[in-house]
Structure formats: C-alpha cells, structure tokens
Amino acid sequence: MISHSSARWVYIAVCFVCNPEQYGVESPDMKVQTKQLKTDFLIIGSGAAGLLAASRLAPHGQVMLVNKGEFRDSSTWNAQGGIAGVSSDKDSFESHVQDTLNAGAGLCHEDVVRAIVSRGTEIIEELVEIGTRFDRQDGELHLTKEGGHSSRRIAHAKDATGRAISEALLSLVAPHRNVRRLEQHTAIDLITSRRLGQNYDQRCLGAYVLNPVGKVMAIAARFTILATGGVGKVYLYTSNPHAASGDGIAMAWRAGCSMMNLEFIQFHPTCLFHRQGSNMLLSEALRGEGAHLVDQKGRRFMFDYDKRGELAPRDIVARAIDHEMKKQGVDCMYLDARPIGDVEIADHFRNIHGRLLELGLDMTQEPVPVVPAAHYLCGGIRADVHGRTDIEGLYAIGETAGTGLHGANRLASNSLLECLVMADCCASDVLKQPQTPVSPVPVWDESGVVPETERIQIKQNWDEIRATMSHYVGIVRSDERLRRARRRLRLIQEEIDSYYWKHPVSRDLLELRNLALIAELIVQSAQQRHESRGLHYSTDYPETDELAKDTVLKPDDT
Ligand code: FAD
Numbered sequence: 001m002i003s004h005s006s007a008r009w010v011y012i013a014v015c016f017v018c019n020p021e022q023y024g025v026e027s028p029d030m031k032v033q034t035k036q037l038k039t040d041f042l043i044i045g046s047g048a049a050g051l052l053a054a055s056r057l058a059p060h061g062q063v064m065l066v067n068k069g070e071f072r073d074s075s076t077w078n079a080q081g082g083i084a085g086v087s088s089d090k091d092s093f094e095s096h097v098q099d100t101l102n103a104g105a106g107l108c109h110e111d112v113v114r115a116i117v118s119r120g121t122e123i124i125e126e127l128v129e130i131g132t133r134f135d136r137q138d139g140e141l142h143l144t145k146e147g148g149h150s151s152r153r154i155a156h157a158k159d160a161t162g163r164a165i166s167e168a169l170l171s172l173v174a175p176h177r178n179v180r181r182l183e184q185h186t187a188i189d190l191i192t193s194r195r196l197g198q199n200y201d202q203r204c205l206g207a208y209v210l211n212p213v214g215k216v217m218a219i220a221a222r223f224t225i226l227a228t229g230g231v232g233k234v235y236l237y238t239s240n241p242h243a244a245s246g247d248g249i250a251m252a253w254r255a256g257c258s259m260m261n262l263e264f265i266q267f268h269p270t271c272l273f274h275r276q277g278s279n280m281l282l283s284e285a286l287r288g289e290g291a292h293l294v295d296q297k298g299r300r301f302m303f304d305y306d307k308r309g310e311l312a313p314r315d316i317v318a319r320a321i322d323h324e325m326k327k328q329g330v331d332c333m334y335l336d337a338r339p340i341g342d343v344e345i346a347d348h349f350r351n352i353h354g355r356l357l358e359l360g361l362d363m364t365q366e367p368v369p370v371v372p373a374a375h376y377l378c379g380g381i382r383a384d385v386h387g388r389t390d391i392e393g394l395y396a397i398g399e400t401a402g403t404g405l406h407g408a409n410r411l412a413s414n415s416l417l418e419c420l421v422m423a424d425c426c427a428s429d430v431l432k433q434p435q436t437p438v439s440p441v442p443v444w445d446e447s448g449v450v451p452e453t454e455r456i457q458i459k460q461n462w463d464e465i466r467a468t469m470s471h472y473v474g475i476v477r478s479d480e481r482l483r484r485a486r487r488r489l490r491l492i493q494e495e496i497d498s499y500y501w502k503h504p505v506s507r508d509l510l511e512l513r514n515l516a517l518i519a520e521l522i523v524q525s526a527q528q529r530h531e532s533r534g535l536h537y538s539t540d541y542p543e544t545d546e547l548a549k550d551t552v553l554k555p556d557d558t
C-alpha cells in the first residue's frame with residue numbers, strides 16, 4: 001500500500017485552519033533565507049521544458065525557477081544526438097508522424113503525436129533565432145539520422161546538442177528581471193487545498209522547497225509547473241544525470257495525480273561499459289552515421305533480429321544486445337565506429353571521442369564496449385499537451401509528463417521537441433486562466449524531528465532499490481520477478497517512511513523516498529500489463545494484444 005498522507009500534513013493543516021493569519025504570505029522582496037515566498041509562476045526544473053516555460057511566462061509576472069543542483073545537472077544539458085523536426089524538402093510531416101507511431105508500438109495517442117510533431121519545423125527555427133548553433137552544411141541545417149527515422153531529420157550541434165539548446169534558452173531567461181533562479185533548491189512536496197483541509201476544489205497552491213542551508217521554504221504560487229525530468233536513477237546503470245530521481249512524479253502522486261504508462265522505461269542500447277564512465281552515452285547518431293554493433297569476435301549481429309539492423313527502434317536493439325550478452329555469457333557488446341571515418345568522428349562526434357580518449361579508448365582505432373542502460377521514461381504524470389494534470393493550477397511538462405506522444409517506445413530525438421512544444425502550450429494555457437490572487441500557505445512543520453544518526457541507511461536503501469530494479473524490472477520481465485521486486489520494495493518503503501517522518505529533510509533523503517515510491521509505481525504498472533509491447537517485454541505474456549491500452553494508476557485506487 002503506497003501511503004500519500006501523513007501525520008506531518010495533518011499537523012500543518014490543523015495549525016493553518018486554526019490560525020491562518022500566522023501563515024500569511026509576506027512581501028515578494030523577501031530574502032531567500034526567509035521561510036515563506038510568493039510568486040506568480042513557480043517552475044520546478046530548469047531543463048528545456050522549465051527554461052522555455054520561464055521565458056514565455058516572464059513577461060506576464062514573477063517567475064521562480066527552482067532546480068536542485070547546478071544548472072548543468074539536467075538531461076537536457078547532456079543531450080547528444082539532436083532534436084527531431086522536418087527541415088528538408090525530402091522529408092514530410094506525415095513521415096515523422098508515421099515513424100513516431102511505428103516506434104510507439106500501437107500505443108501513441110495520435111492526436112498528441114500530430115500536435116507535437118507538426119511544430120517541429122517552427123521550434124527548430126526558433127532555437128536558431130535565439131542563438132542555438134546547429135551544424136550547417138552549404139548554408140542549410142546538417143541533419144543526422146537515428147534509429148526508427150525513415151529520413152535524416154535531426155538537427156544537432158555536433159554531439160552536444162543539449163548544451164547548445166540549454167545555453168540559448170538560458171540567455172533568454174537569465175537577464176529577465178521577472179525571473180528569480182533558485183539553484184541548489186530541492187522541491188519536497190506540493191501544497192494543495194485538499195491537504196490543507198479546505199473544502200473547495202483540489203487546487204495546487206505552491207510547494208515546499210529545501211534551500212542549500214537546510215531550511216524549508218513555503219513557496220506560494222498562482223500556478224506551479226513540474227518540469228523535473230526523468231527517473232533513470234532508479235536503475236543501477238543509467239545515462240541520466242544525478243538529478244533524475246523522479247521527484248516531480250513522486251510529488252504529483254502524493255498530491256493526488258494519476259500516472260500513465262510508467263512501465264515503459266527506455267533502455268538506450270549503447271552506454272559505455274567502463275568502470276570510470278558507466279553513465280556515458282554513445283549517441284545513436286553514431287549508428288545513424290554508420291557505426292556497427294558487433295560481438296567480441298567482431299560479428300555484426302543486429303540483422304539476426306531486424307532487417308533495419310543497427311537502425312531498428314531502440315527497444316529492438318536494446319533487447320538484441322541483452323539477448324546476445326546472455327546467450328554468449330559476456331558483460332558487454334561493442335560499438336564499432338570505424339566505418340564512420342576518422343575525419344567525421346573528430347568533427348561530428350568530437351565530445352564523445354574526446355571523453356573516450358580521456359578513458360584510454362580510441363574509437364577511431366577499435367570497437368568500444370557498450371551495454372544498454374536506463375535512459376528515458378515514456379510515461380509519467382498523466383497530462384495533456386498543455387501539461388494540464390488532475391489538479392487545478394498544477395502543470396507537468398517535459399519528460400516528467402506522460403502525454404501519449406511516445407506510446408510504448410520513444411522515437412529517438414523526439415523528447416527535446418516534446419519538452420519545448422509542451423512548455424509553449426503550457427504557458428499559453430496558464431495565461432488564459434483567471435489570474436486569481438496567490439493563496440496563503442502554511443510554513444513547514446519540523447516539530448518532533450530528531451537529528452539524523454544513521455546516514456548509512458540512506459546509502460544502503462538507495463543501492464538496494466537500484467539493484468532490485470536492475471535485476472527484476474529490467475529489459476526482460478516476468479510475473480515472478482515483478483512479485484519479488486514488489487515485496488522487496490515494499491519493505492524498503494516502510495523503512496524509509498518511518499525514518500523520513502522522524503528526521504530533518506535532506507536532499508539525499510528526499511530523493512531516496514521518491515525513488516522508492518517511483519520504483520514501486522513502475523512495478524505496479526508493469527504488473528498490470530499482461531502482454532509484451534514496445535519497451536515492456538514479459539516472458540509470461542510474449543504476445544501483443546490486439547487492443548492497445550494505457551496503464552493508468554490513480555492514488556485513490558491503491
Ligand atoms: P531535464 O532536462 O532532466 O531537467 C530536469 C530539471 O529538474 C533539472 O534542472 C533538475 O535539477 C530539476 N529537478 C528535478 N527534481 C527536482 C526537485 N525536487 N527540486 C528542484 N529541481 C528538481 N532527447 C532528445 O530529444 N535528443 C537527444 O539527443 C537526447 N539525448 C539524451 C542524452 C542523454 C545523456 C540523456 C540523459 C537524455 C537524452 N535525451 C535526448 C532525452 C532528453 O534530453 C530529456 O528527455 C529532456 O532533456 C528532458 O528535459 P526536461 O526539461 O523534461 O528535464
């Protein structure tokens with residue numbers, strides 16, 4: 001049973017109802033150290049989704065842009081391959097739609113696919129206008145290719161596209177006087193009218209946020225936008241940065257939002273297998289430009305699995321690598337980039353090449369060891385293209401949202417596009433809403449907590465969750481493995497829950513609590529799907545049902 005209510009919330013609500021004046025919001029020019037702040041728009045997360053939403057909303061009110069690490073700790077910053085969109089006469093919008101639907105294995109929401117894909121050209125043009133330096137050839141955008149795409153349609157800035165996009169978006173947001181950026185601030189939980197015991201409709205009133213010196217601030221906002229990215233840290237091996245612990249999803253669930261299709265975790269086929277670089281991604285664009293997947297003896301094996309070879313959609317390639325590793329009893333397969341040629345490697349893939357050289361691997365000379373690793377969450381907080389969730393005043397955008405765009409498997413390079421289209425639609429929707437005043441919110445309650453004594457427990461639980469998910473809820477699943485995972489995760493959750501309410505909050509503890517919840521929600525979703533489709537493969541249900549159905553979890557049903 002997943003608990004989403006707590007003694008602490010009851011206490012906060014009772015104090016608030018008895019003595020609301022004590023908790024009134026103070027003036028907006030308060031210092032960060034104070035316990036209460038207010039803003040028009042609270043945006044949690046400063047990846048592509050959060051940054052674009054901030055830049056769209058800043059002309060219309062005060063924006064508070066919160067992120068829990070350094071600016072670079074986002075998946076956006078780390079994105080390599082590029083952003084998909086139709087930018088060539090040889091390509092068509094319809095072909096991008098069909099490729100997205102094919103990759104999604106029958107589960108994409110076609111209306112969402114059309115709404116997002118149709119804006120690719122315009123979004124890429126806007127990125128160019130704001131200073132993103134995409135690669136060009138003869139004056140035109142240089143377009144690369146990745147698995148599942150039937151045309152070259154991926155705009156890229158060498159192999160560091162995310163960094164180029166992040167810097168361009170930041171240049172819009174950073175100088176704006178209406179934007180206040182709070183780095184090293186970790187959102188804890190959402191404040192909702194229902195949690196405060198108010199009788200009117202369920203509405204989000206802001207969030208509690210932990211600042212870098214360990215104080216919890218109550219931030220009251222007219223609108224709250226979750227742009228907190230993915231959940232890769234729930235697995236041992238992931239391409240994701242440290243920040244990807246699914247905080248937004250866990251917060252939304254505890255506040256009462258439903259979740260969609262959480263079982264569809266995309267494993268990227270080619271992460272480096274190396275002691276010192278275990279989360280380094282080797283972009284799919286390498287395969288798009290000609291790299292081969294081979295085993296230790298140099299044999300290309302992908303054509304045994306799919307006629308598209310190395311450029312089959314990711315679910316097929318990751319499963320093939322996993323299968324070969326198990327069949328041959330080895331720890332990795334290899335990516336042979338030599339067919340691309342030294343000149344192209346040194347130019348297009350200069351960052352990857354440089355980082356590998358630092359690890360003593362030269363991809364112009366030899367194949368590089370790779371394994372599949374958790375990369376992307378195709379589902380998320382159930383939301384429409386505008387990011388609207390089940391709770392009024394609360395939006396979810398980017399990877400944290402489950403819109404139905406990706407269905408059961410995301411087409412490569414569609415997610416940066418989704419982030420930016422959603423951020424734009426979300427801002428338009430927010431600005432159409434009645435601009436009601438900010439409601440007062442109570443301060444955080446830490447009465448009854450005692451200083452931490454055993455930090456080792458946090459580390460142990462963290463390792464156990466990630467090992468459980470990797471061993472039992474990976475690329476190939478079964479009823480028995482899911483049952484085992486659920487049993488273990490439930491125990492860990494109970495331990496964390498009892499620890500959480502007795503100790504002061506810290507970023508580690510918050511992330512651990514969120515990871516444990518996310519892990520259980522992923523398992524629950526996987527248990528509800530009695531078929532194999534896209535990224536969810538079960539040995540007990542190898543067939544695909546004729547009727548494709550979303551998995552929806554609602555907090556009240558658990
Ligand atoms: P993110 O960019 O992940 O940002 C999340 C933000 O939320 C961060 O600022 C984080 O600090 C903040 N945050 C999280 N929790 C909290 C909290 N509790 N409190 C405060 N702040 C919080 N997609 C493509 O389309 N093309 C690519 O080429 C591509 N390459 C990729 C390469 C890598 C290595 C990875 C990991 C992903 C790649 N993806 C790619 C996927 C894509 O980058 C992401 O899906 C996308 O960038 C997500 O953007 P976002 O804005 O939703 O979240």
Ligand code: SIN
Pocket residue numbers: 079080081082282283284285411412413414415
């Ligand atoms: C990559 O460059 O392989 C990542 C692309 C993506 O995840 O869309």
